[in-house]
Amino acid sequence: MSTQEHQYLFRQIIEQHRNILFKVARTYCKVREEQEDIVQEMMLQIWQSIDKYNPQYKITTWIYRIALNVAISHYRKTGYKKSVTVELPVFYNETSEDISDHSGDEVNILLKFIEQLKEIDKAIMLLYLEEKSYQEIAEIIGISESNVGTKINRIKNLLKSQFNSLKQ
Amino acid sequence: MENTEIIQLWRSYQLKMDTALSQQKQLSVDVQSLKVRNMLSTMKPVKIFTLIVGIVWVLGGAFLLSQIYQHTFEQISKFFFFSALLQIGLTAMAIVIYLLQLYWIQQVDISEPVIKTQEKIARLVSSTLLVTKVLFLQLPLWATFYLSTETILSGDMLYIVINAVVVLSFTAVAVWLFVNIRFDNRHKKWFGWIFNGKEWTPLMKSMEMLEQIHEYK
Numbered sequence: 001m002s003t004q005e006h007q008y009l010f011r012q013i014i015e016q017h018r019n020i021l022f023k024v025a026r027t028y029c030k031v032r033e034e035q036e037d038i039v040q041e042m043m044l045q046i047w048q049s050i051d052k053y054n055p056q057y058k059i060t061t062w063i064y065r066i067a068l069n070v071a072i073s074h075y076r077k078t079g080y081k082k083s084v085t086v087e088l089p090v091f092y093n094e095t096s097e098d099i100s101d102h103s104g105d106e107v108n109i110l111l112k113f114i115e116q117l118k119e120i121d122k123a124i125m126l127l128y129l130e131e132k133s134y135q136e137i138a139e140i141i142g143i144s145e146s147n148v149g150t151k152i153n154r155i156k157n158l159l160k161s162q163f164n165s166l167k168q
Numbered sequence: 169m170e171n172t173e174i175i176q177l178w179r180s181y182q183l184k185m186d187t188a189l190s191q192q193k194q195l196s197v198d199v200q201s202l203k204v205r206n207m208l209s210t211m212k213p214v215k216i217f218t219l220i221v222g223i224v225w226v227l228g229g230a231f232l233l234s235q236i237y238q239h240t241f242e243q244i245s246k247f248f249f250f251s252a253l254l255q256i257g258l259t260a261m262a263i264v265i266y267l268l269q270l271y272w273i274q275q276v277d278i279s280e281p282v283i284k285t286q287e288k289i290a291r292l293v294s295s296t297l298l299v300t301k302v303l304f305l306q307l308p309l310w311a312t313f314y315l316s317t318e319t320i321l322s323g324d325m326l327y328i329v330i331n332a333v334v335v336l337s338f339t340a341v342a343v344w345l346f347v348n349i350r351f352d353n354r355h356k357k358w359f360g361w362i363f364n365g366k367e368w369t370p371l372m373k374s375m376e377m378l379e380q381i382h383e384y385k
Contacts, residue, residue: 019186026185049279062279069278069285076293076373107181110174118380123282129178142281143384151384156171 001051010047017063024064027114027126028071042070057139064127064140072119109166113159121155128152222263229256251313258306262299269295287381293374297349300362304345308338351375 001009014021018039025038045066053062114125120141127137134145134152141148233253236244269292276288311334319327345362353359354375363372 019182022186022189023182045278049277052277052279065281065285066279068282069280072282072286072377073289076289076370076377107177110177111181119377120282120286120380120384129175131175140282141384142283147384156174159174 006050009050013046013050013059013063014043017060020060020063021067023130024067024071024126027122028075028119030115034074038071038074041074042067045070058136061136061139064132068123068126068140072123075119106163109163110159113162117155121151124148124151125155128155219263219266222259222266226256226260226263230260245316247315247317248313251309255306255309255313258302258309262302265295265299265302283381283384286377290374290377290381293370294351294378296371297351301346301349304349305342307342308335311335311338351378 021039021042022035025035025042029035029038046063049062049066053059114122117125123141124137127140132140134148137148137152138145143151229252233249233256236249241249272288272292276285276292278285311331315331315335349359349362354372
């Protein structure tokens with residue numbers, strides 16, 4: 001692949017799928033500056049891995065793999081920082097004006113729940129919420145489809161019980 | 169709450185965030201600046217400096233010891249010579265492991281499935297334990313290099329007893345740490361004392377990650 005083709009492909013990927021990168025970064029990190037760092041790192045890894053892309057998989061599968069691997073690795077580097085900034089205010093409030101108070105509360109519950117999940121469970125939950133098929137989740141995470149189903153059910157049940165306990 | 173409602177909540181939140189993002193700024197992609205940033209963040213100057221100092225120390229020490237061995241071996245203290253030799257050997261071993269880690273890091277493919285890549289990375293970071301174990305083995309050598317055969321043979325019991333206690337206790341601690349610093353003991357209190365601090369966070373997190381990965385197998 002020539003440098004021009006490489007650059008063209010890279011720009012196309014970023015333009016079409018940048019939302020995936022930001023979504024993953026937001027899920028794993030609450031500090032805006034760090035989110036930007038993570039996205040930059042994701043873009044760099046995409047740039048470096050373009051030649052290794054296997055067309056056997058969907059492009060989104062490949063992007064999610066890179067984005068999640070970068071985000072999880074970043075968490076490992078900054079775990080200490082995270083542990084001292086855990087009491088950050090819920091960031092949903094910044095843009096919640098168009099949604100009723102009631103649904104804002106529910107979003108906050110959902111976000112807090114996701115925040116508390118372990119890294120790989122968090123990745124599975126994110127992919128589930130993005131309505132990825134079990135097959136694609138299995139390909140991104142690297143586990144069997146049946147294992148994906150089991151994990152999703154367990155996480156969903158936990159989430160539902162949290163919603164129910166808060167409603168009571 | 170139903171599954172569809174949960175997914176709807178997520179969608180509405182993501183839509184809000186994406187809209188806010190696109191209003192904030194235009195995404196610019198400058199690959200050259202990305203490369204520079206990445207180089208700076210991964211190759212921390214302190215690490216490079218430590219590695220260079222370590223290599224110079226080992227090469228310099230090896231050269232010096234080879235000269236001593238060839239020219240003045242009969243006159244110098246054998247305690248000093250063999251303590252220095254072992255110390256340099258252990259440092260060289262730690263450097264080799266560190267360089268191997270750097271090589272292995274280059275082999276990690278970030279576009280592979282999450283579990284596979286994370287396990288590789290976590291095992292790599294956890295191999296830092298091996299470096300620490302090897303470096304702890306140097307402990308008794310700092311208590312033997314200044315000993316001399318003449319003083320021991322002179323029969324000064326106080327000197328012999330004090331040094332024997334120091335050397336034996338250092339050896340016991342070093343061997344105990346070498347055997348016990350391992351993944352299985354990560355929850356023990358003493359382990360937390362040794363690996364407490366910001367610089368050890370990646371190591372501790374890697375161990376947590378290996379534990380998580382284990383649950384998926």
